[in-house]
Amino acid sequence: MEIKLSVKNLDAYYGKNKVLKNISIDVPKNKVVAIIGPSGCGKSTFIRCLNRMHEVVGGTINGSILLDNEDLTKTDPVLLRKRVGMVFQKPNPFPSMSIFNNVAAGLRLNGVRNKKQITPIVEKCLKQAALWEEVKNNLNDSGANISGGQQQRLCIARTLAVSPEIILMDEPASALDPISTTKIEDLIFELKKDYTIVIVTHNMQQAARVSDYTAFFYVGELIEYSDTKKMFTSPDKQQTEDYIRGKFG
Amino acid sequence: MRKVETSSKKKSLFKKILSSSNVGDFIFERLTLLFAVSVFLLVILLGYEMYQGSKLSIEKFGWSFLVNSTWDPVREIYGALPIIYGTVVSAALALIIALPLSIGVAIYLSEVAPPWLEKPLSFLVELLAGIPSVIYGLWGIFVLVPWIRKVVEPYLSDKLGYLPFFKGAPYGFGLLAAVIILSVMVLPIISSISRDVLKSVPRSQREAALALGASKWQSTMIVLRDARPGILGATMLGLGRAIGETMAVTMVIGNRALISPSLFDPSYTMASVIANEFTEATSEMYLSALIELALVLFVITIIINALARLLVWSMDRKWKTT
Amino acid sequence: MNSKFFFYKKKITSFIMMSLTFVAALAAIIPLVLIFYYTISKGITYLNLDFFLAMPKPVGESGGGMANAIVGTLILIGLGGLIGVPVGIMTGTYLSEFGNNKFAYAVRFLTDVLSGIPSIVVGVVAYTMVVVPMKHFSALAGGIALGILMIPTITRTTEEMIKLVPHSLREAGLALGIPKWKTTLAIVLRTAWKGIATGVLLGLSRAAGETAPLLFTALGNRFWSTSIGQPIASLTVYIYDYARAPFEDWNQQAWTAALVLILLISVLSLLFRIITRSKYKTN
Numbered sequence: 001m002e003i004k005l006s007v008k009n010l011d012a013y014y015g016k017n018k019v020l021k022n023i024s025i026d027v028p029k030n031k032v033v034a035i036i037g038p039s040g041c042g043k044s045t046f047i048r049c050l051n052r053m054h055e056v057v058g059g060t061i062n063g064s065i066l067l068d069n070e071d072l073t074k075t076d077p078v079l080l081r082k083r084v085g086m087v088f089q090k091p092n093p094f095p096s097m098s099i100f101n102n103v104a105a106g107l108r109l110n111g112v113r114n115k116k117q118i119t120p121i122v123e124k125c126l127k128q129a130a131l132w133e134e135v136k137n138n139l140n141d142s143g144a145n146i147s148g149g150q151q152q153r154l155c156i157a158r159t160l161a162v163s164p165e166i167i168l169m170d171e172p173a174s175a176l177d178p179i180s181t182t183k184i185e186d187l188i189f190e191l192k193k194d195y196t197i198v199i200v201t202h203n204m205q206q207a208a209r210v211s212d213y214t215a216f217f218y219v220g221e222l223i224e225y226s227d228t229k230k231m232f233t234s235p236d237k238q239q240t241e242d243y244i245r246g247k248f249g
Numbered sequence: 250m251r252k253v254e255t256s257s258k259k260k261s262l263f264k265k266i267l268s269s270s271n272v273g274d275f276i277f278e279r280l281t282l283l284f285a286v287s288v289f290l291l292v293i294l295l296g297y298e299m300y301q302g303s304k305l306s307i308e309k310f311g312w313s314f315l316v317n318s319t320w321d322p323v324r325e326i327y328g329a330l331p332i333i334y335g336t337v338v339s340a341a342l343a344l345i346i347a348l349p350l351s352i353g354v355a356i357y358l359s360e361v362a363p364p365w366l367e368k369p370l371s372f373l374v375e376l377l378a379g380i381p382s383v384i385y386g387l388w389g390i391f392v393l394v395p396w397i398r399k400v401v402e403p404y405l406s407d408k409l410g411y412l413p414f415f416k417g418a419p420y421g422f423g424l425l426a427a428v429i430i431l432s433v434m435v436l437p438i439i440s441s442i443s444r445d446v447l448k449s450v451p452r453s454q455r456e457a458a459l460a461l462g463a464s465k466w467q468s469t470m471i472v473l474r475d476a477r478p479g480i481l482g483a484t485m486l487g488l489g490r491a492i493g494e495t496m497a498v499t500m501v502i503g504n505r506a507l508i509s510p511s512l513f514d515p516s517y518t519m520a521s522v523i524a525n526e527f528t529e530a531t532s533e534m535y536l537s538a539l540i541e542l543a544l545v546l547f548v549i550t551i552i553i554n555a556l557a558r559l560l561v562w563s564m565d566r567k568w569k570t571t
Numbered sequence: 572m573n574s575k576f577f578f579y580k581k582k583i584t585s586f587i588m589m590s591l592t593f594v595a596a597l598a599a600i601i602p603l604v605l606i607f608y609y610t611i612s613k614g615i616t617y618l619n620l621d622f623f624l625a626m627p628k629p630v631g632e633s634g635g636g637m638a639n640a641i642v643g644t645l646i647l648i649g650l651g652g653l654i655g656v657p658v659g660i661m662t663g664t665y666l667s668e669f670g671n672n673k674f675a676y677a678v679r680f681l682t683d684v685l686s687g688i689p690s691i692v693v694g695v696v697a698y699t700m701v702v703v704p705m706k707h708f709s710a711l712a713g714g715i716a717l718g719i720l721m722i723p724t725i726t727r728t729t730e731e732m733i734k735l736v737p738h739s740l741r742e743a744g745l746a747l748g749i750p751k752w753k754t755t756l757a758i759v760l761r762t763a764w765k766g767i768a769t770g771v772l773l774g775l776s777r778a779a780g781e782t783a784p785l786l787f788t789a790l791g792n793r794f795w796s797t798s799i800g801q802p803i804a805s806l807t808v809y810i811y812d813y814a815r816a817p818f819e820d821w822n823q824q825a826w827t828a829a830l831v832l833i834l835l836i837s838v839l840s841l842l843f844r845i846i847t848r849s850k851y852k853t854n
Contacts, residue, residue, distance in 0.1 A: 086460040111573075361589055381779075387610075486687065
């Protein structure tokens with residue numbers, strides 16, 4: 001199995017606060033890895049380290065993160081983020097741009113200006129994000145005038161347009177209704193054919209449904225990381241079992 | 250029948266007033282309301298007073314007051330065109346200088362500066378807004394004007410003297426000095442409101458852009474796009490300030506009602522005419538014409554400020570709904 | 572290759588533009604430094620006890636002070652405060668406590684608009700309303716003009732500060748059966764008074780720096796006068812007159828008056844800072 005992303009002995013800090021302690025995880029290519037754990041366990045911080053968004057809010061890290069054996073803590077963050085896309089907890093389309101331009105934004109930011117080049121990519125990504133049928137007749141409407149679930153799929157399409165290798169998702173369905181959540185989950189299943197996905201979720205059923213591997217974080221530490229089926233049927237650690245059975249949360 | 254009904258109605262109103270613990274509450278609300286109404290009436294009163302005071306001039310000159318270019322107190326002819334010209338040109342040029350700088354300052358404060366530097370810098374910018382206008386004028390007379398006379402104007406007429414904008418004797422006092430001082434004065438207004446507007450754009454917008462591989466500048470441009478209405482509002486507030494600014498302008502602009510393309514020539518603004526001539530106005534008509542100028546100034550600044558506030562308010566609401 | 576080139580172009584553009592914003596921030600500070608430098612260095616020569624205690628000397632005699640103008644400015648902002656403070660606080664209270672209706676939105680909008688009206692326009696109205704019927708210039712007319720100019724600042728800060736008072740405090744009062752007006756006065760306004768006081772000081776210090784609305788209301792006075800029915804001297808009008816006078820000695824005194832005015836405003840805003848600081852400490 002090809003390892004796409006390899007995290008080794010990662011520590012993360014906010015100022016002097018150590019929020020992640022010695023995390024090591026291998027993410028295989030074209031698989032979905034779910035990160036679960038109670039709130040405040042550092043799971044959001046963890047994926048924000050993977051595209052170096054952690055440092056945007058003033059955080060620092062120690063350790064190494066290898067993307068295709070290249071240490072991404074030493075590459076330029078702007079270049080890196082083209083390869084590692086991110087979908088956020090709350091849908092954040094650009095309200096002053098149309099649906100079309102929202103998807104095209106990433107291309108334009110990376111120097112693609114030719115409309116002939118952009119149009120097919122936008123259509124392809126909206127189809128991939130299962131949004132095309134719903135918006136194809138009003139591509140010029142503002143990206144903020146569609147429902148929350150549609151906004152989130154728009155954000156996914158926007159991320160796909162830059163053709164990243166990895167997609168990070170930070171609780172992508174937590175602000176959505178159950179039907180939109182199902183759509184996002186189906187979408188994740190489709191996307192792993194082409195992408196490697198790391199998803200943070202506080203919803204264990206969701207982790208069980210969509211992921212191949214699951215990592216359980218607790219107060220900044222990685223307690224257990226294994227095959228999702230195994231994790232949810234016979235976890236190795238008592239703490240994991242307690243969390244999964246809902247004894248704390 | 251009817252009698253009973255009205256008396257019970259009366260009783261219930263009386264009861265309502267009494268029982269709502271409530272005499273107090275009733276009085277309290279009405280009392281504060283009274284003051285709120287007084288603010289409302291005050292603005293109307295301002296307009297009404299000036300309309301009354303300028304009736305004489307309005308009746309005599311009508312619209313020609315605004316388009317006639319002769320301002321001659323001796324012959325009692327009052328045409329405000331050169332004054333309106335001076336007001337508009339000085340304010341517009343000041344904005345052209347101040348706007349890019351202000352947006353730069355706002356971006357620096359909201360997007361670039363580290364927190365330990367942002368606080369003191371914002372304080373300094375706000376301090377600039379707090380300096381009394383007459384001190385700007387004092388500084389203008391004794392520092393800025395001599396510098397313009399000895400350095401700026403000779404340089405400009407030497408290099409660009411063939412242009413009509415830089416013709417004439419380097420006198421110092423004139424449109425150029427007014428424009429420079431006005432741009433310094435509106436800068437803190439535009440930049441501090443623009444900074445607030447930029448800060449009101451949620452962080453998630455910047456993160457969305459950065460996550461797509463945007464550079465810092467590119468993500469700032471996206472934030473700026475979201476903030477456009479608010480920045481336009483801030484600019485209009487700056488314009489309102491520039492149009493109504495009195496003391497500093499009066500002290501450096503040269504005070505002559507003149508339409509000239511040259512920045513070196515003296516000029517006049519509505520506010521500076523009023524400041525300069527009001528106590529000298531001996532005839533009824535002269536005074537009335539000056540009050541009409543104040544009325545025009547009042548109407549213009551009300552329109553500008555109303556539009557500006559609506560724009561800035563619309564920004565506040567925008568992010569509350571999403 | 573092409574994308575690599577674009578990447579470097581993007582990085583360099585970003586660096587240049589971000590540096591330019593820093594340059595803009597520096598440029599904005601330059602006039603501030605210059606104005607402070609000149610006001611202090613030129614103003615300090617005449618800054619002595621006499622300046623605060625003595626009266627202006629006639630033309631030709633050097634020395635003298637501006638005791639009348641300092642007192643005059645204080646009287647004028649005091650008069651202004653008598654109008655601006657109650658109207659501002661009461662209106663602000665109305666807006667925050669009962670302000671969820673169309674009328675209140677209109678008032679809020681008008682106070683914002685009022686704050687943008689040139690102060691000289693207010694001076695003109697004070698002239699037609701007070702000076703004309705009284706038939707002469709007076710401190711009262713100047714004070715009224717300043718009072719009107721203070722209203723927006725005090726109204727908006729009062730409203731904002733009252734809104735900062737946690738809802739739970741209000742509910743605690745109401746739950747005890749205390750009527751709303753008592754709750755507002757005894758609990759809400761008492762909690763917010765420091766914030767409101769800062770608004771008042773801000774309004775006063777701005778009024779202290781106003782010149783235009785005084786030019787043809789309070790006028791100015793070379794003699795000692797504390798009567799509100801008579802013309803009264805003020806620091807700002809002195810600066811204006813002395814700056815344009817053809818006597819070097821007067822020009823010098825204008826700088827000193829400017830320095831004293833800045834000191835006066837600084838003292839007011841220092842009070843403002845002290846009050847706000849202790850507010851954050853207690854929270």
